[in-house]
Each structure stands twice: as structure tokens, then as C-alpha cells.
Amino acid sequence: MKVKEVMELAGVTKTGLALALIKDALTEIELLSKENVTQYTTDLTADQANYNLPANLVEVTAVKVLDETSSYFCPLTRVIIENYKEK
Amino acid sequence: MGSHSDSRSVAERYQYFIRGRQLIVIEQKNKSGVGLNAGGSVPINDVISNDDAPPYQAPSETITKGLMLEYTSIPDMSSMTDESDDVPLTDVLALSVVDYIKGATTEDPAMREYYMDKFNKRVVRYVEGRTGGPRRAIGNAMMR
Numbered sequence: 001m002k003v004k005e006v007m008e009l010a011g012v013t014k015t016g017l018a019l020a021l022i023k024d025a026l027t028e029i030e031l032l033s034k035e036n037v038t039q040y041t042t043d044l045t046a047d048q049a050n051y052n053l054p055a056n057l058v059e060v061t062a063v064k065v066l067d068e069t070s071s072y073f074c075p076l077t078r079v080i081i082e083n084y085k086e087k
Numbered sequence: 088m089g090s091h092s093d094s095r096s097v098a099e100r101y102q103y104f105i106r107g108r109q110l111i112v113i114e115q116k117n118k119s120g121v122g123l124n125a126g127g128s129v130p131i132n133d134v135i136s137n138d139d140a141p142p143y144q145a146p147s148e149t150i151t152k153g154l155m156l157e158y159t160s161i162p163d164m165s166s167m168t169d170e171s172d173d174v175p176l177t178d179v180l181a182l183s184v185v186d187y188i189k190g191a192t193t194e195d196p197a198m199r200e201y202y203m204d205k206f207n208k209r210v211v212r213y214v215e216g217r218t219g220g221p222r223r224a225i226g227n228a229m230m231r
Contacts, residue, residue: 001181004170010188015170018188022174023164025187025206029180032210034159044112044153049145051110056160060105063112066153067097073155074097076112079104084111085141 030058037061049086093117101146110156113143183209 003018012018030036040054044065053060064073093100095117103112162175174181183206190202 001174001176001178002170003167003172003174006174006181006184006188007170009182009185010192012188012192017192018170019167021188021191022167022184024191025184026164026174026176027161028187028206029176029183029210030159030161032207033180033214035214036160036162038158038160040156040158041152042154042156044146044148044150046147046149047145049111049113051112051154051156053105053108053110053156054158054160056163058159058161060110060156060158062155062157063103063110064155064157065097065101065112066150066155068150068153076098076101076103079102079113081104081113081143084104084106085139087145 027058034059034061102143112146112154114146115143177213179213180210183213 003015003022006022007013007015007018010018012021038054042051063076063078065076066072067074100114100117101112102115103110105111164175166172167175174184176184186202186206186209190199190206193199193202
């Protein structure tokens with residue numbers, strides 16, 4: 001569906017306003033539907049525990065590490081650590 | 088690629104948690120490898136003599152392209168700049184956008200609630216339409 005069709009159905013005439021509201025709606029839809037799943041692979045680096053999360057992230061669904069023996073990515077368990085200590 | 092003498096599986100060694108906008112990957116220290124003849128990777132002093140040392144550490148090896156993050160993300164909207172551009176959604180969800188815009192632009196609180204409710208119901212119906220029906224968890228080969 002085109003932006004113009006959405007504007008006509010919603011009764012909005014200002015393009016800038018319509019685009020801004022469509023973007024808001026897309027974010028809301030993503031929060032509800034979790035439709036747009038993305039996979040991102042990076043190096044696991046020795047002595048580095050912290051990795052920045054992508055800016056467009058809504059929710060982390062899985063974190064996996066490559067098992068070099070089987071060549072499969074194995075899902076990791078999410079933990080809660082109080083008073084996390086780091087060097 | 089790292090060469091590692093640790094016999095534990097990846098799932099046993101590594102865990103994660105999220106702190107703000109950071110993913111923290113930790114490795115549990117291999118306490119079973121501590122001992123006179125164990126030949127473990129953790130110095131015995133780390134575990135026994137230093138009470139302040141946590142039972143975890145940063146990953147001890149480098150694995151090229153070894154960390155996968157699976158996440159839901161906001162779709163790329165940079166290409167949507169004009170009336171003639173496509174809304175990056177299916178037609179069903181595009182109709183929910185119409186409800187959202189009607190709700191956001193009306194000044195009547197009752198109508199706002201009506202349209203936002205319609206928006207939510209349409210999205211939920213769409214999601215349930217794709218994932219409905221009986222599902223069965225599949226374990227590994229050892230499960231009976």
C-alpha cells in the first residue's frame with residue numbers, strides 16, 4: 001500500500017505529518033508483532049565481555065555462540081547477576 | 088579461532104545478560120578443572136585464595152563470527168520519504184496504520200481510544216493468524 005492511499009483512508013492531507021505517524025505506527029506494530037527478526041553476527045573476542053546492541057533493536061530474542069566442534073550456534077542462557085564485577 | 092582445552096559445552100560455559108544498551112557475555116570459570124592433576128584452565132589461586140573473584144570472567148577465547156544476536160528491530164524506513172512510496176508492511180498491517188493515524192489525529196478522547204483499540208486488535212489478529220494452531224516443542228535427539 002502506498003503512503004498516499006494510507007493518507008486518503010485516514011483523512012490526512014499533510015505528507016510530513018502522515019510520514020511521521022506512519023513511522024510511529026511501524027514502531028508500535030513492531031513492539032506488538034515482533035515481525036521483523038534480524039540476525040547479526042560478530043566476533044566473540046577474548047577478554048571482552050561488553051558488546052553494544054544495535055540502535056534499531058526492539059527486543060533481544062536469542063544470543064548464540066558458535067560451537068566450533070559442531071559448527072552450530074548454541075543458544076545461551078540469560079542470567080541475572082547482582083553486583084556484577086568486571087575488570 | 089581459539090583453541091581451548093575446556094571440555095564443557097558452549098551452553099555450559101557461556102551466559103549473557105543485558106545492561107542498558109550493552110550485551111554482556113560471561114564465561115563461567117571451569118572449577119572442575121582446578122586440582123592437582125586436573126590441568127584446568129583456571130589458576131587455582133583465582134578460585135581458592137581470592138574470595139573477591141567472581142565465578143565468572145570475560146570470554147577466554149576469540150571465535151571469529153562466533154557471536155550471534157537474534158533480535159526484533161524497527162523496519163528500515165529511510166526509503167519512505169514521499170506519498171508515492173510504499174509502506175513497508177503487508178496490506179493487513181497497513182490498514183492498522185490507518186487506524187493508528189485516525190486515533191492519533193482525532194481530538195475526541197473516546198474516538199482516540201476506539202481507533203487505538205482497533206489498531207491493537209488488528210495487529211494481534213494478524214499475529215495470531217500466523218502463529219495459531221497447535222504447536223509442539225521439539226527437543227534434542229535424546230528426548231523421549
